[in-house]
Amino acid sequence: MTKALQTMEWMTPGSNLNAYIQGAAAIPILSVDEEKSLGESLFYNEDLDAARKLVLAHLRFVVHIARSYNGYGLPLGDLIQEGNVGLMKAVRRFNPEKGVRLVSFAVHWIKAEIHEFILKNWRIVKVATTKAQRKLFFNLRSAKKELEWLSQDEAKAIANDLDVELKDVMEMEMRLSSTDTAFDLSQDEDEDSSTYSPSVYLASNEIDPAEFVESHDSETDNNLRLKNAIKSLDERSQVILQRRWLDDKKQTLHELADEYGVSAERIRQLEKNAMLALKRQMQQ
DSSP states (O other), rough: TTTSOOTTTOTTTOOOOHHHHHHHHHHHOOOOHHHHHHHHHHHHHOOOHHHHHHHHTHHHHHHHHTTTGGGSSOHHHHHHHHHHHHHHHHHHHHOOOGOHHHHHHHHHHHHHHHHHHHHHHGGGGGOSSSSSHHHHHHHHHHHOOOOOOOOHHHHHHHEEEETTOOOHHHHHHHHHHOOOOOOOOHHHHTTSSOOGGGGGSSSOOOOOOOHHHHHHHHHHHHHHHHHHHHHHHHHHHHHHHIIIIISSSOOOOHHHHHHHTTTTHHHHHHHHHHHHHHHHHHHH
16 A cells, blocks of 8 residues: 555655645545545555545645644654654545544544654654754753853853853753653643643644634635735726725725715725625636
8 A cells, every 4th residue: 555655746745845735735625425435445446546545635634733733843744744654544444434534534543643753752852953052952061060050151151162152052051951841641640730741732622624624725715816806806996995995094985086086976886896896706
């Protein structure tokens, strides 16, 4: 199955993440009938091309789920890669006869792979990121005379010795002085404790991923269509709509009538015609 799921050039999140996200979003979402047909072909006939189409059509969902784990200091591309592994595992086990959409079934596999990846990397997330911070990371401990917090003068002296900025010294000291947060609550703490636990904040169950993507895509599409519809109007109609509806300080019919040297009733007619034209464009 892995060989059959060969990816196109953009299908590698690590090489060009923006191109990957755009490419995944451009793949059409399958209808219920299309998904069921492909699922049956894979389930009963082991049709690997059907598996490929199911995976590709659901890559956008992996991106949205992976973004909800962005706060762990791990590259989004890596999170997406792990989520894709979960997606492929879900596709392999998908039974269309259960009457459940693939995204509802796959979300658990996608999250499980991302959770496992975070667990393995939680304590080895790099403390030092920039070149200056890496230099500080290896030298700050030995440069400190005591275990207490640095004074302003001590911090300046270390910054001069290591040829880095003062703010980098202060930031690295804070990062080195902090302790790793346990991924799960310790055994002597209960769920009502105020102690922060990353596992509690891993994901939100408030919205189904399919509904979230559908809502986001619909809003983006409506905004784009509205912009194109406004551009199709003549310049005067665009100005009237802008002044009457879009500007923070909206103008009255009489103010526009004085500006164009026509009656307020004429401005009202132009406004009405422009709104009707927009409505027709949006319904196409």
